[in-house]
Amino acid sequence: MLVPARYCRTDNAGEVLFTPEGQRFLDRVQALATRVPPEPTPGLIRALREALGLTQAQLGESVGVDKITVSRWERGATKPGKDSATALEKLRKQAGRRGVVFAA
Numbered sequence: 001m002l003v004p005a006r007y008c009r010t011d012n013a014g015e016v017l018f019t020p021e022g023q024r025f026l027d028r029v030q031a032l033a034t035r036v037p038p039e040p041t042p043g044l045i046r047a048l049r050e051a052l053g054l055t056q057a058q059l060g061e062s063v064g065v066d067k068i069t070v071s072r073w074e075r076g077a078t079k080p081g082k083d084s085a086t087a088l089e090k091l092r093k094q095a096g097r098r099g100v101v102f103a104a
Helices: 020-033 042-052 056-063 067-075 082-098
Strands: 008-010 016-018
Touching (some): 016 020, 020 042, 020 082, 042 067, 042 082, 056 082
């Protein structure tokens, strides 16, 4: 995979480093490429939501929960139930089939 140059920098030794924006870009790509486990982590939920270009309210609506619930998942205050995790995986698969473009 090629990462846009705007997401990379080099240090004094010539090593390639990712900018914070570059790391978020890679997190979103990874979220779309990784199956949603039965107990997804807060970081995976947020990265998946961002990769799909959804607000917390939009993701909640798609999964069948309130935006406050999505916020709690992303903060690690609560965990998605089995049905919600299954719905998240379904959204991830649908995005993969239709293709996702990251706005730069």
